[in-house]
Amino acid sequence: MKAKKGQVRVITGNAVGAYGAMVCRPEVVAAYPITPQSEIAELLSQFKADGVLDAEYVEVEGENSAMNVVLAASIAGARVFTATSSYGLVFMYDALQETSGFRAPVVMVNANRETPGIHAVSSGQQDMISARDTGWVQIVVENDQEILDQTIMAYRLAEDYDIQLPVMVNYDGFYLSYLAEAVEIPNIEDVDEFLAPLKQQPERQKLVPGVSIGCGTHGMEMGYVEARYKHCMALERVKNKVDEIDKAFGDYFGRSYGGQIEEYRTEGAEIIVLASGSAAGTVRTVVDTKREEGVKVGMVKLRLFRPFPAERLIKALKGKKAIGVIDRSLCFGWKYGPICMELKTLAVNIGAIPILSYIDGLANLDINVPHIERVIDEVNAAAQGKPYQEVTWIPMEE
Amino acid sequence: MVIKHKNIFKTESAWSNADEKLLCLDTGSWRTERPVLDKEKCNYCGLCALYCPPQCMKDMGDYFEADLAFCKGCGICATECPRKAITMVPEGEFADEG
Numbered sequence: 001m002k003a004k005k006g007q008v009r010v011i012t013g014n015a016v017g018a019y020g021a022m023v024c025r026p027e028v029v030a031a032y033p034i035t036p037q038s039e040i041a042e043l044l045s046q047f048k049a050d051g052v053l054d055a056e057y058v059e060v061e062g063e064n065s066a067m068n069v070v071l072a073a074s075i076a077g078a079r080v081f082t083a084t085s086s087y088g089l090v091f092m093y094d095a096l097q098e099t100s101g102f103r104a105p106v107v108m109v110n111a112n113r114e115t116p117g118i119h120a121v122s123s124g125q126q127d128m129i130s131a132r133d134t135g136w137v138q139i140v141v142e143n144d145q146e147i148l149d150q151t152i153m154a155y156r157l158a159e160d161y162d163i164q165l166p167v168m169v170n171y172d173g174f175y176l177s178y179l180a181e182a183v184e185i186p187n188i189e190d191v192d193e194f195l196a197p198l199k200q201q202p203e204r205q206k207l208v209p210g211v212s213i214g215c216g217t218h219g220m221e222m223g224y225v226e227a228r229y230k231h232c233m234a235l236e237r238v239k240n241k242v243d244e245i246d247k248a249f250g251d252y253f254g255r256s257y258g259g260q261i262e263e264y265r266t267e268g269a270e271i272i273v274l275a276s277g278s279a280a281g282t283v284r285t286v287v288d289t290k291r292e293e294g295v296k297v298g299m300v301k302l303r304l305f306r307p308f309p310a311e312r313l314i315k316a317l318k319g320k321k322a323i324g325v326i327d328r329s330l331c332f333g334w335k336y337g338p339i340c341m342e343l344k345t346l347a348v349n350i351g352a353i354p355i356l357s358y359i360d361g362l363a364n365l366d367i368n369v370p371h372i373e374r375v376i377d378e379v380n381a382a383a384q385g386k387p388y389q390e391v392t393w394i395p396m397e398e
Numbered sequence: 399m400v401i402k403h404k405n406i407f408k409t410e411s412a413w414s415n416a417d418e419k420l421l422c423l424d425t426g427s428w429r430t431e432r433p434v435l436d437k438e439k440c441n442y443c444g445l446c447a448l449y450c451p452p453q454c455m456k457d458m459g460d461y462f463e464a465d466l467a468f469c470k471g472c473g474i475c476a477t478e479c480p481r482k483a484i485t486m487v488p489e490g491e492f493a494d495e496g
Contacts, residue, residue: 103411164410205409212416226405227412234410 003254006186013176014039016144016183017083017109017169020151022053023191024107026081028073030058030066032088035121036173037111040083055081063088067095067106074104075215077206079155082106085173086113089127093134099166100135100231102216105158105204106166109151111173112277112328114363122364123174125277125329128305129338135231137167137238138306140276141257144181147171149255152191153245161201162237170305172278172328174364186253194252235307242304243312260309262301263316265291269298271379272317274325274343276302279360279367283326286372297376308342314349321383322354324375328361335391354382360394416453425452429471431486433464439483446475446484 011019017040021029029048031041047053056073060066063084070080084092089110099106114120115127128138137157141150147169154167171177186194207213243259250256262280265287266272275283280301290297300316302309317323327337334341340357347355358375361367371394382388407413433446440461447455447462454468455475464475476484 101411205411205413213413214416215411215413222403223406223412226403226407229403230407230410 004186004190004252006184006190006253008182008184010180010182011144012039012178012180013144013147013171014111014178015043016147017111017151017171018043018047019183019185020109020148021081021083021107022047023186023188024081024152024155024195025079025188025192026053026055026107027078028056028058028070028080029053029082030060030069030073030080031082031084032060032063032066034063034085034088036113036123036177037083037085037088037109039177040109040111044081044083063091064095067092067099067108070106070108071095071099071102071104074099074106075102075207079159080106081108083109083111085111086115086127089131090115093131096131096134096136096166098216101227103164103204103231103234104166105155105164107151107154107158107169108166109147109169109171111177112170113173118363120363123172123328124362124364125170125172125327126362128168128170129329129331131168132306132338135165135235136306137163137165137235137304138170139167139242139304140170140302141176142171142278142280142301144176144179144183145255146257147176148183148185149249149253149257152186152194153242153249156195156198156245156248157238157241159195159198159204160241161204163234163241164204165231165234165238170277175278184255190253194249238307239304239309239311257303258301260304260312261316262303264299264301266298266300266316268296270296270321271376271383272298272300272320272323273372273375273379274300274302274323274339275367276305276326276339277328279326279328282367282369283372286369286376290373290376295376295380297380302339305339310346310349313343314346317346317350319351320353322356322379323350324356324358324379326358326360326367326372326375328367330359330362337391354379354388356382356388357391358394359392362395365395424467425454425470426465426467429466429469429489431471431473431488432466432469432492433471433473433475433484434487435461435463436483436485437461439481441481443480445478445480449474449478 114124325340331338336357
């Protein structure tokens with residue numbers, strides 16, 4: 001099949017988020033503006049005013065209400081959308097858990113930004129990391145095109161009858177939110193067709209006027225255990241489903257991203273850099289340079305953060321000699337970065353190899369080429385049995 | 399893992415029939431006071447039923463009455479009743495009913 005072509009426009013990551021939502025025809029949108037996401041809330045409102053978006057746009061007084069509005073609309077059967085960042089994500093913490101507990105297929109984009117405590121209006125993945133135990137599916141993307149494509153794929157995933165879970169699409173705030181790139185926006189009819197398989201599936205339970213049914217209560221003892229068990233099992237099913245949808249998207253639109261993880265030049269690689277988000281783009285170029293110099297290095301880009309893609313990571317990393325993990329956030333209470341900490345739980349499956357944790361790119365600091373060169377050099381030395389530092393806060397050593 | 403549990407919910411999420419299953423906890427045992435209605439004052443406005451947290455006010459046709467199996471005795475119905483038709487009476491006065 002010939003890949004479906006769209007219209008190429010040069011737009012910011014935020015605008016991409018808004019277009020990504022619009023082409024999926026959400027019926028209810030509620031979003032509260034927050035830096036660096038505000039443009040999404042503004043644009044969707046504009047789309048609605050222009051008649052391009054046929055949705056109910058609910059103006060809310062804050063993010064907690066935004067999430068509760070889309071949750072309620074979702075269990076009433078609507079396709080919904082919201083977007084947030086940082087303080088906004090934190091402000092909807094209880095509603096995030098309600099949403100996943102109700103198994104409402106809400107799709108949200110989150111422009112990653114540092115969290116409260118130190119008022120940093122700047123990029124960082126701490127907000128996403130802090131929401132990791134809310135029961136949501138969390139996906140991290142690298143560039144503007146991927147924001148758009150992943151938002152479309154998020155609907156196909158969230159609303160799948162076997163999944164029925166909310167999906168959060170994360171991209172680096174500031175770096176991607178304000179970066180204009182050439183992005184191919186698919187025709188809305190093609191998106192309709194891509195999402196059409198959802199219509200072949202059984203209908204999920206919805207609120208119906210006049211029928212007295214309720215959701216989320218009756219959860220004492222075994223009712224609670226059963227609902228949580230089903231939720232955890234659904235998260236397990238997400239992993240393969242992400243791969244399947246990514247492949248289907250590739251077949252249809254001609255772009256695919258590897259599903260749960262992307263492996264870049266991992267074949268024949270002895271050492272691996274594990275990265276996520278926009279930094280993966282820089283890692284890719286440094287891997288190319290180092291390969292030319294004869295260093296057998298590859299990159300694994302983490303796309304799916306929740307559920308954690310354990311099986312794919314084990315497969316990709318088994319047999320390697322050393323791994324460096326770049327975290328753009330912190331894991332309070334552990335000295336390693338959060339992604340590194342989680343990777344370490346797989347050490348028994350991967351093998352007793354050095355895993356080096358790097359903290360970099362906090363609060364808008366760049367994860368730049370020299371930093372990544374340093375990571376690769378140190379991981380390479382560790383692979384050859386040389387002593388290494390377990391955890392490195394790169395900016396603190398400069 | 400061998401699952402012995404028999405599912406309570408037919409759905410993935412915890413959906414249930416609001417007429418029956420939502421009232422599933424023995425919340426009546428939490429009560430220290432119960433609402434007593436003066437039918438002469440009640441004009442069947444339904445505010446008590448709207449405000450009742452466990453939604454246990456039964457529609458009796460021309461008045462509402464708390465289902466004592468689920469009424470927690472919170473007294474919100476008595477507070478909200480615009481005609482002061484509901485009085486909270488300590489459970490001790492009904493001790494003979496067990």
